[in-house]
Amino acid sequence: MNHIFKNIDKQLLGIYFLLVILGIFSIFSTTYDENYSSIFSLSKSYGKQIMWFGISSCIGIVILLLDKEFIKKSIPVFYAFTMLLLVLVLLIGTERNGAKAWFGVGSFGIQPAEFAKISVSLMVALFISNTNTILLRQQTRVWLSIIIFMPVFLILRQPDLGTVLVFLGFILVLYREGIIGNVLLYGLLLVIVGVVSLLIKDTITPFFGFLVHAHYIFIFTLIVVAILVTMGVNVTTYQRYRKNKYIRIILVTLAAIVLVPMMKYGFEKIPENHYQRVRIEIILGLKQDPRGVGYNSHQALSAIGSGKFLGKGYKNATLANDTYSQVPEQSTDFIFCTVAEEWGFLGGFILFSMYMVLILKIISIAERQRSTFNRVFAYSIASIFFIHFAINIGMVLGLAPIIGIPLPFFSYGGSSLLSFSIMIFLLLKFDSDRLESFR
Amino acid sequence: MPNQSFESRKIVILAIVISIGIIFSLRLLFVQVLSPKWNEESLKISETKRIIEPERGLIFDRNGKLLAANKTIYELRLTPSKIQEFDTTELCNLILITKDSLKTKLKELKRYRRLQQVLVKTIPEQNVAKFTSLMYKYPGFAMVEKSIRTYPGHAAAHLLGYVREVDGEIVKKKPYYRGGDRIGISGLEKFYEDDLRGSRGKNQFLRDAFGNLKQLTESDTAKSGNNLMSSIDLVLQKYGEQLMQNKIGCVVAIEPSTGEILSMVSAPSFDPNLLSGDTMSKNWNRLYRNDSLKPLFNRALLSRYSPGSIFKMVQGLSSWELGIIDKTTKIQCDKGLVGCHNHNPVQGLPDAIKVSCNPYFYETFKRMSTMNEGKDMHEKSRKGLAIWNEYVTSFGLGMNLNIDFPGYSIGNIPSPATYDKMYKNNMRWNFRTCNSLAIGQGEMLVTPYQMANLACIIANRGYFYFPHFIKSIKGSTLDNLYQSKQYTKIGSEKFELIADAMQQVVEGAGGTASRARIEGIELCGKTGTVENSRGKDHSVFIAFAPKHNPKIAIAVYIENAGFGGTWAAPVASLMIEKYLNDSISNPAKEKRIIDANLIP
DSSP, X not given: OHHHHHHSOHHHHHHHXXXXXXXXXXXXXXXXXXXXXXXXXXXXXXXXXXXXXXXXXXXXXXXXXXXHHHHHHHHHHHHHHHHHHHHHHHHHOEXXXXXXXXXXXTTEEEOHHHHHHHHHHHHHHHHHHHSOTTTTHHHHHHHHHHHHHHHHHHHHHTTOHHHHHHGGGHHHHHHHTTSSOXXXXXXXXXXXXXXXXXXXXXXXXXXXXXXXXXXXXXXHHXXXXXXXXXXXXXXXXXXXXXXXXXXHHHHHHHHHHHHHHHHHHHHHHSOTTOHHHHHHHHHXXXXXXXXXXTHHHHHHHHHHHHHTTTOSOTTOOSSSSTTTOOSTTTTTTTHHHXXXXXXHHHHHHHHHHHHHHHHHHHHHHHHTOSSHHHHHHHHHHHHHHHHHHHHHHHHHTTSSOOOOOOOTTTSOOHHHHHHHXXXXXXXXHHHHHTTGGGO | OOOGGGTTHHHHHHHHHHHHHHHHHHHHHIIIIIOSHHHHHHHHHHEEEEEEOOOOOOEEOTTSOEEEEEEEEEEEEEOGGGOOOOOHXXXXXXXXXXXXXXXXXXXXXXXXXXXXXXXXXXXXXXXXXXXXXXXXXXXXXXXEEEEEEEOTTOOOHHHHOOEEEOOHHHHHHOTTOOTTOEEEOSHHHHHTHHHHSOBOEEEEEEEOTTSOEEEEEEEEOOBOOOOEEESOOHHHHHHHHHHTTTOOEEEEEEETTTTEEEEEEEESOOOGGGGSGGGHHHHHHHHHHSOTTOTTXXXXXXXXXXXXGGGHHHHHXXXXXXXXXXXXXXXXXXXXXXXXXXXXXXXXXXXXHHHTOHHHHHHHHHHHHHTSOOSSHHHHHHHHHHHHHHHHHTTTTTSOOOOSSSOOOOOBOOOHHHHHHHTTTOTTOOGGGGGGGGGTOTTOBBOHHHHHHHHHHHHTTSEEOOOBSEEEETTBOOOGGGTXXXXXXXXXXXXXXXXXXXXXXXXXXXXXXXXXXXXTBOOEEEEEEEOOSSSSOEEEEEEEESXXXXXXXXXEEEXXXXXXXXXXXXXXXHHHHHHHHSSOSOHHHHHHHHHOOOOO
């Protein structure tokens, strides 16, 4: 009993409490009303969030007290149960914001998709740790795909694109476990090349005395980079592995070079005013449409920009605030706007740093585990937090499309706070047991 | 089963996580600190300015009577997309238009469905209160308060000028103004625009996403324009306009001891309220384009006329000052030189003025040339004309008199250069070429206000103040320009004799202005009858009264009316009597003038 609390990672617990409490204060600020100045009020969002924090803490303590083996044994049941809930919500759930994602009682509601993240993480960890991955690689991939894609398919039916994207995080886990190869790296590289080739303007530029199309300069740069990388391979890799690496470098470079004109040409093919094209152009900064498609992003960036370096001060937001409602969804998905407006760049940067510390801390916990189950689970949690952070902040900063996805611990929402808390407490539980299992 | 060979892959994952953190931090730095763009955007969407228009300053006459004031009217606007069905009959009765014109108007406005547009520029005053209480029945309609100018005196249109809303051109030239602002276009409204307009106030609000104003963040109160007290005497002005009805010409009356303009009538005139409110442009077009008498033209300040015989005082005084005659010099009335009427032989300068003997002044003009050294008459005449010009301009003729008014003519007093140019440097012209200048004819052009100023000079016995319309304006003292005496080149002791002569013109036997006589007032005057190539002679008269300590100096110029003593002199005397006594002793004289129609 005592050993659980003794072995618990107090740093992670500390970051967790800090983020939740700061989150509650931020929600309090967005909905602040002078006539209703008590923070403990169940009729207000911040009051409910406090209540959910209480519930989360209780469930957290229960998790810490449970037997690890019991948890492990109940994983398949838990997984099956959440899948059942995901089916049920499609049948008898209530619709909010266009997604049939809720089981609701009055103003309180529960989103089963939030809990699917946990059950999939647990299920993936259990499956990988129980399988001889070297012998049955192909079969493993099929089973893992089923485990991950079943909830994805169900959530897509709601439809809730944001939560679906979170499951992309499992790519990182599978990559780390060696189940998928360097695809991740190469894929990322190609995404960057694709975006850059869209950003390059169709202009003719002088280049070493020649007048060249800007895209050729980009292709030239890619070749130069490839040659430099090849030279790096010569230095760092043993001779017998070199041939393999050369082939990969050549293939990736060729793919990148082909991608450049294809992206541009393919993009031109989309009709000028198609909303998808407009959306992409707005994200890339090629176009502005503050009244139409780009409204949310424009309002969010304006609120953030108005914070400047030091911010306007707590409760002093004049855009990202319920009174002014300049930013949509300001206590949920766009909560960062309030933080950035009130605390400025300084506050925003500190918040980013706290999330970085949280994610890196979880990764470091993952890497110190001796059991595959623990490591995979910890990586799953890290990936889920990371995807939430990247998509949510990317969205409010105008770097990613507008997709409804909460910022962990900050965004108002009972289900998401509860599910993030359960993740943290499960991790704390498994981590505190890691020394026990050696005895 | 841990697979250690993939441990190095954690580096890639860490790299991805950290680079996202760095990219986001840099982006945040850019949005919040490095680029001002998003902060500017935030001000655009979160702040709303409301301009508070200042009250335009009022204009009073010298006795505190209102000449220009403000009136609130209500404009009816509507937003086509927001209107619902309403009672058209009731609306038509309220805004006094026919159903058909309402229908066509609505059709026209519906082209811009989301735009608030003007349906009626002025809701009839008597219906404003009723309409306000019925507004709830007309969603999409709005009553908008506007301030317009009114002129309660119904007089002095030319002096007061008018205001109208600025157009794009004015906004471009004067950045202070914004669409919907009003600006003085002419007259005192224009000249004192900066004082009258006041300064705008501004309320700045924070607003929400739906445009509701939430919080006042900044507030500047509007400052009303300064009230202006003008030198005009409304009673005298109105009387002058009445006397001048059905005549073409002008009357200028000045207080000699200050230079304050008491009245300035340009006939034909009009009610200044015609150029205010929503019928303004229609009226303006009518007055400007469709009236051959050009009522908008301010003759008192812009017309350039030959002064005629009233110039003989200037010619006589200059000659006397130069020593080529003295007060007793007798000159034969040589009708071979220039036409004259029959009169007794002239017994000196005062007598010459009293009987207005033309040859007398021709001779003085000749002497101005012959008194000079020179190899021929041309050279002597050039010198003579230069001296003449110097003396004449010292009377303010052909000179800029710095009137506080946005546009007046300066006239033209010829100099040797004038004739050099006319004769293309052919060195043959001499005093005979231009000796009609001696009797105020020829190339000399003088504006009526300068004629009134000439009367002031004689009334003051040798000096004048620059004529002006301003008496006082709140917040600033009268310009020094209007407080310093301007002297002529003539010794002041010589004027008394001229004043005596002018009194004889009115009161003496054989004087030319007996119609100007007023019982109990010593009135000094001089008639003029100006030949003009187009039609009948112009009738001119200048005067001042009382002879000692004069209170009013006046010039009357009536186009194509004939002899100066017949029409201009009685107009002047009626004006003087009205101003000094506030009553008219000879109603028959007044009736004769009011009833006369002298428009050719």
